[in-house]
Each structure stands twice: as structure tokens, then as C-alpha cells.
Amino acid sequence: MLYFDPQTGLYAESVEDVRQSVRQGWKDAFRRDGLPELNTEPETPAGQLIDSQTAAIVDKDNEVLFLGNQFNPLTASGVWQDALAKIYFLTRKTAQTSEATCVCTGLQGTLITQGARIKSSADGSEWVCAETVTIPATGSAQARFQALTPGPLTAGANTLTQIVTVTPGWDAVTNPAAAVVGRDSEGQMEMEQRRYASVAANSRGSVASLYGALANLPDVLDVVVLENTGSDPIVSWGVSIPGHSIWISIVGGDESSIAETIYRKKDAGCGTAGNTVVTYQDTDSPGMPQYTYQIERPEPLPFGVKVVVALTPTTPQDIEQQIKDAVLSEFNGVGAHGNPRIGMAQTVYASHFYCAVISAGAQNLTSIELSAPVSDDAWSDSVTVNADRSPVLDVENIQVILQK
Incomplete structure (x- = not known):
């Protein structure tokens, strides 16, 4: 039997209490004057039926308890979690691609275009360049490559070594470190964390607002937003943040979408810092001004x-x-x-x-x-x-x- 406590919610009787209640019901049903009490020991036919009935009741109680937990965002899962997320205008992220930072070596001035492909020497999987890069005078440039197939595809260090898209001047490629592994669909805990953070996504100006909006972008595997509200530089989590600036470190995601999100969520006058420049052009405003921001590609x-x-x-x-x-x-x-x-x-x-x-x-x-x-x-x-x-x-x- 199920009970409801306003302080703790639904709870059920223990299995032994349920069995005792069922056993007593059988004894009462078969009680007759002048006849011995029904034998309900586990090895008897009656005992076997009692155990089966008890198991059915306990299963039913567990299903109802499970259903009750699906109305709690902290414990909801599957389609129930999806339904709660709809209240916040969120949908579960589908499979996301793995991403690797590769070193491309070749002739100075060689342009490696977005969409260029390479292949893993370990499993033959193909990876696509996520950005257009130019090889500088040093003879090598770093570029982000994403797996062609979404999901938790691994790539060990120095396995992405075969060039598929032949480009004159591009001689070699490798990944010094293992890839950041993607995933299938978003898990229960990850989606709950994103839902919690998304509460601030409808606001503007705060770190929580910017984080919530960036985390909701497609193909974003990880993001960190740090802030320095003072005028002097500070060091937080190993990075130096200039005064009155924010630091956005993000793995994955389209750079134009990232720039637009920063434009819509960051307050005017707040600086940015990082190793990568992204731009957004506001085509809805007179003169179509272009805004430049810095983000960190870790x-x-x-x-x-x-x-x-x-x-x-x-x-x-x-x-x-x-x-x-x-x-x-x-x-x-x-x-x-x-x-x-x-x-x-x-x-x-x-x-x-x-x-x-x-x-x-x-x-x-x-x-x-x-x-x-x-x-x-x-x-x-x-x-x-x-x-x-x-x-x-x-x-x-x-x-x-x-x-x-």
C-alpha cells in the first residue's frame, strides 16, 4: 500500500509488511469453524501464490513511486524529463560529435578550408575541419576537427594522421592529444544541469545568463564563463581576466552562433578575453554594425x-x-x-x-x-x-x- 507524507511525498510499505498483509488476507478467506488455519509457509501452494501476489503488489507500488518521481526535475528521466524541459523551452540535445585539436603542417600561406576532411589511422573514421585556417610562417597551424559521425567516438593521440581532402601545400596532420569525446543523446544529469542553468538564459548581462544561453547552443560540449567586475586584472581558474571583462572558454559550437549569443546577452561596455576572435554583424540595426569578441578555444x-x-x-x-x-x-x-x-x-x-x-x-x-x-x-x-x-x-x- 502507498502512503503520502506532505513533507517527504509518496512512500510504500516494506515488502515484508505487504507479504504479511496478503498472508493475513488469505488466512481470513479460508478460515472455517472446525478447520485448521491455512498453512502459508513459502513451500506450500498457498505460500507460493502469496509470494506471487506480494511481488505483483510491490511491483505496482514501485511503478507508482517511479511515476511520482517523474514530476520532480531532479529525478525525472526520459520522456518525462523532456516534458518538464518543454516548460523551459528546452529540448534534449541529440548525439554530438567528438572534437580534436590537430596540428596541420605545410607551406606558408596554404589555406585549409572549413569542411576539409582527414581520417583516423586507427579506425578509419573521418573528421571534418570546423574552421578555415591559414598555415603561417612557422609551417604549422592548429585547427579544430569534428568527427563526421555524431556520438562518443574516441581518437587517441596521434591517430588522426591521414589527409582525405588533398590541398596543395598541406603536407601532414596529427592530433597531439586525444579527442574530446562526443556523446549519444544528452544524459539525465547533464540535461538537468542545463535546465537549471537555463533559468537565467532569458535574462541579460549576468554570467549565469550568458552561460545558460551558450550551453544551449548545438554541438557545445563544454563551456565556462568567468567574470571580473573590478578594474584590475584577476586570476581565476588559472587564467588572467582583464578588468571589467568576461572570459568565455568553450568547446564545440559554431563561432557565428557564439558571437550572436554574446551580443544578445553581454552588457555594453563589458570586455572579453581569449585566444580566438569571433564577430557578429547586426543586420537589423542602421548601418549594420559589426561587433568583435574574444573567446577561448581551450x-x-x-x-x-x-x-x-x-x-x-x-x-x-x-x-x-x-x-x-x-x-x-x-x-x-x-x-x-x-x-x-x-x-x-x-x-x-x-x-x-x-x-x-x-x-x-x-x-x-x-x-x-x-x-x-x-x-x-x-x-x-x-x-x-x-x-x-x-x-x-x-x-x-x-x-x-x-x-x-
């Missing part, structure tokens, strides 16, 4: 995870591969525990991976340590990710040490 931050496990007689034979798969999925926000991806401007703790490693079959977990950037001499229980670095994890940088 460099990859190679991440390392070291897991030490004590072997037992029941440890799975493929425990090393299972742990690597679990850690990689948890890092990229596509794991079974629903945690968001590891992103910019945050402190990452080793405990983030505990549940994933244990669920993979590590019965005697000894330790988990992190390193960023990866270094054999710099392992610790936590690492801080600056706002201008986008953490990426290559499966080759996941160490699993099995102790006998």
Missing part, C-alpha cells in the same frame, strides 16, 4: 588515471580491459552512473571513478590516482583543471596495476 589537457587493484580468486580474467573501459566512459560522461563529463575549471577527485572501477569487477580496490598533464612523477588524489584547458583521456593513459 587546448587539450592530457589526463592520466592509475588504478591499483589487489587480485582475488574471483577477479575476472579481463579485469584490466573492463576497468579501462569503465574509467574512459566515466570520464567522458557516458558511464552507467550518470555522472557528467570531466570538464574545464574544476577540481577532479580520484573518488569520481570509485563506483565505475568497483562496478567493473575490482573487488579489492587499492587506490586510484590522477595526473594532468600526464607525468610519471606527478600522481595525486586530485587535480585542478584550468579554464583554458579541456581535459581529454586516451585509453593508453589509463594504467591498471594488478597486485598479487
